[in-house]
Amino acid sequence: AQSVTQLDSHVSVSEGTPVLLRCNYSSSYSPSLFWYVQHPNKGLQLLLKYTSAATLVKGINGFEAEFKKSETSFHLTKPSAHMSDAAEYFCSGTYKYIFGTGTRLKVLA
Amino acid sequence: DAMVIQNPRYQVTQFGKPVTLSCSQTLNHNVMYWYQQKSSQAPKLLFHYYDKDFNNEADTPDNFQSRRPNTSFCFLDIRSPGLGDAAMYLCATSRVGSYNQPQHFGDGTRLSIL
Numbered sequence: 001a002q003s004v005t006q007l008d009s010h011v012s013v014s015e016g017t018p019v020l021l022r023c024n025y026s027s028s029y030s031p032s033l034f035w036y037v038q039h040p041n042k043g044l045q046l047l048l049k050y051t052s053a054a055t056l057v058k059g060i061n062g063f064e065a066e067f068k069k070s071e072t073s074f075h076l077t078k079p080s081a082h083m084s085d086a087a088e089y090f091c092s093g094t095y096k097y098i099f100g101t102g103t104r105l106k107v108l109a
Numbered sequence: 110d111a112m113v114i115q116n117p118r119y120q121v122t123q124f125g126k127p128v129t130l131s132c133s134q135t136l137n138h139n140v141m142y143w144y145q146q147k148s149s150q151a152p153k154l155l156f157h158y159y160d161k162d163f164n165n166e167a168d169t170p171d172n173f174q175s176r177r178p179n180t181s182f183c184f185l186d187i188r189s190p191g192l193g194d195a196a197m198y199l200c201a202t203s204r205v206g207s208y209n210q211p212q213h214f215g216d217g218t219r220l221s222i223l
Contacts, residue, residue, distance in 0.1 A: 032209035043113070043199055043214030044152070051209040090151060097142070097203075097212060099151040 002027050004091045006100035014108045019078040021103045023091030026072065033074045033093035035065055038102075044090060050074060061085070081107045112136070115200050115215035122190055123223050130185040130218045132200030141183040142212065143175060144199040152199055158183060187220075195222045 007022040025031055032051045036044035048059025055067045065076045074091065086107045091100040113134045122128040132141065140159050144152035156165045158177045172194070174186040187194055197219050201212040 034211055036214075041197075041217070041219065043115075043216045044201075044212070045214070046211045049209075049211050092212075097154065101151050102149070104149075 002031075002098060004033070004093055004098055004100045006089075006091050006103050008103050009101065010104050010106065012106040012108060013081045015083055016080050019076070019081045019085065019105065021076040021089050021091075021105065023074045023076065023100055024072050025074060025091075025093060031093050033065075033067065033091065035059065035063070035074075035076045036090045036092060038088045038090065040087075047076070047089075050093075081105075083107050083109065113200055113202055113213050113215035115198075115218050117218060118216065119219050119221070121221045121223060124192065125189045128187050128190055128220065130187075130198050130200075130220070132183045132185070132215055133181050134183075134200075134202045134213075135181070136202055136204075136213060137180060138202035138204050138213070139180075140203045140205070141177060142201040142203070143173075143183070143185050144201065145194075146197040146199055146217070148196075155185070190220070190222050192222050195220055 003026045005024045013019055030052050034049045035047040037047050038044045047063050048057045050057050050067045058064045063078050065074055067074050089103045116131050142157040143155045146152040154166050155169045156175055172188050176184045197217045199217045200215045203212045204210045
C-alpha cells in the first residue's frame with residue numbers, strides 16, 4: 001500500500017535556528033511527493049514538490065526538501081526559522097494524494 | 110490571480126438540516142476534490158471529479174453527495190448533517206488526472222452543527 005508517514009506530530013524550534021520536519025514514504029514505484037503548509041483557518045499551500053527530477057527540491061519561503069530513495073524519505077528543511085513559519089505542515093504524495101498526519105511547527109522567540 | 114474560492118467561509122446549520130457548500134475555480138483544472146478535515150487531523154478525501162466523472166471514496170458516508178455542473182463549480186451537499194460532520198471542508202483542484210501535479214486548495218468552509 002502507498003503511504004506517507006510524518007514522524008513528529010509537534011516540533012519546536014527557536015527563531016533563527018534550523019527546521020527539520022520528517023516524512024517517510026512507502027511506494028512500490030517512483031513517487032511524486034509534496035509538502036504543504038496550513039495556517040490557522042486557511043487551506044493548504046504548496047511549499048514544494050518532487051516529481052523524479054532533481055532530488056534536492058527548493059520551494060517557497062526558503063524551504064527545501066531532499067528525496068532519498070535509499071532511506072525512503074523526503075524531509076523538509078529550512079536553515080533559519082522565522083516566526084511566520086509557525087503552522088501545520090503536511091507531507092503528501094504517491095498514490096491518490098495521501099496526506100501524512102501533519103507536523104505542527106512552533107517557533108519560539 | 111487564478112484561484113480556488115470556497116463559499117461561505119463559515120456555515121452554521123442545524124442537526125439534520127441539509128446544507129450545501131460551494132467551490133469555484135478559475136484555474137480551468139480537470140480535477141476537483143472535496144476533503145473533510147477535523148481538528149488537528151490530516152485532510153480526508155471524500156470524493157473527486159475528473160471532468161464529469163465522479164469518484165467516491167469507499168468510506169465516504171452516503172450522507173455526503175457532490176455535484177459538478179460545469180468545469181468551474183463543484184458543490185458538496187450534506188443531506189442530514191450530524192454532530193460528527195462538524196469540520197473544515199476543503200476544496201482542491203489539480204490539472205489532469207496524474208498524481209504528479211500539485212493540488213491547489215481553497216481556504217475552506219468551517220461547518221458547525223447546532
